[in-house]
Amino acid sequence: MTRPLDDFLHTPARLSVMSLLAPAEWVTFAFLRDTIGTSDSALSKQLSALETAGYVEVRKDRSAHRSTSARMTPGGRAAFDAYLTDLEELVARARGTATPAPRAGAASHEGG
Amino acid sequence: MPELDPQGALTEVRRRRAQALDEGSAPWPRRFVAALVLACLTIGAARDADMNWLVPWMVILLGLASQLRGVRLPRTGRSRRWAVAWGAALIGAGWLGVVVMHLARTADWPLPGTIGGVVAALVVVFGVGPLQAREARSLRG
Numbered sequence: 001m002t003r004p005l006d007d008f009l010h011t012p013a014r015l016s017v018m019s020l021l022a023p024a025e026w027v028t029f030a031f032l033r034d035t036i037g038t039s040d041s042a043l044s045k046q047l048s049a050l051e052t053a054g055y056v057e058v059r060k061d062r063s064a065h066r067s068t069s070a071r072m073t074p075g076g077r078a079a080f081d082a083y084l085t086d087l088e089e090l091v092a093r094a095r096g097t098a099t100p101a102p103r104a105g106a107a108s109h110e111g112g
Numbered sequence: 113m114p115e116l117d118p119q120g121a122l123t124e125v126r127r128r129r130a131q132a133l134d135e136g137s138a139p140w141p142r143r144f145v146a147a148l149v150l151a152c153l154t155i156g157a158a159r160d161a162d163m164n165w166l167v168p169w170m171v172i173l174l175g176l177a178s179q180l181r182g183v184r185l186p187r188t189g190r191s192r193r194w195a196v197a198w199g200a201a202l203i204g205a206g207w208l209g210v211v212v213m214h215l216a217r218t219a220d221w222p223l224p225g226t227i228g229g230v231v232a233a234l235v236v237v238f239g240v241g242p243l244q245a246r247e248a249r250s251l252r253g
Contacts, residue, residue, distance in 0.1 A: 005118075012116055012124070019128030024136055024183045031182025035131055084125065090118040 006083045021072045029068035136183035139245035149233040156229020185251045194247030205235035
């Protein structure tokens, strides 16, 4: 039996943010906003929710740029990897293929 | 927002991941290399025009501009070596520019600072830029 998908991550906006943060050390707020194509306030709301959940860390740079950056916390990475494993298992089951042993973060090693 | 089916979600994860990797491992844009070349020439010309105060400002601005990337990827052993290589090439460009400037001044050539700046700019174009591009590529692992 597979676990149910993590509802908190399984929303388009949060999934986009987490997927952009996954391979990176730090990602700027401006890059997240422009790539996802959302507004400052909508992205701030999503980042706050992810930060409250302990999935991301947000840093406000006090240097000349005064830019804001975000990164995944170890807890966020673990949750995201588990979510991806569940997702892959679901897709494999839907295709009727045998499911291999769960491999944390399998999708995070693809597509690069 | 549209509903996410599992296959669509996986596709979205891969697409977004590729976007982050592309941004984080892109070489300096041409306009930044052009700005670096212009900075070398300006620093050289500033010395000829006795505007030495301009030099630290140019260096600070360049340092800030080089940080303007949207995604910072984790460093690897290879990327660190390439970063050291292009850093050394950048220092070498400045050093060579100063040496050439002193030689030109000793030889009584006109605009020795500008001549040094041109030499430094050539090192940036043919040395620093390609090495930085190698570093950027190596970040993809």
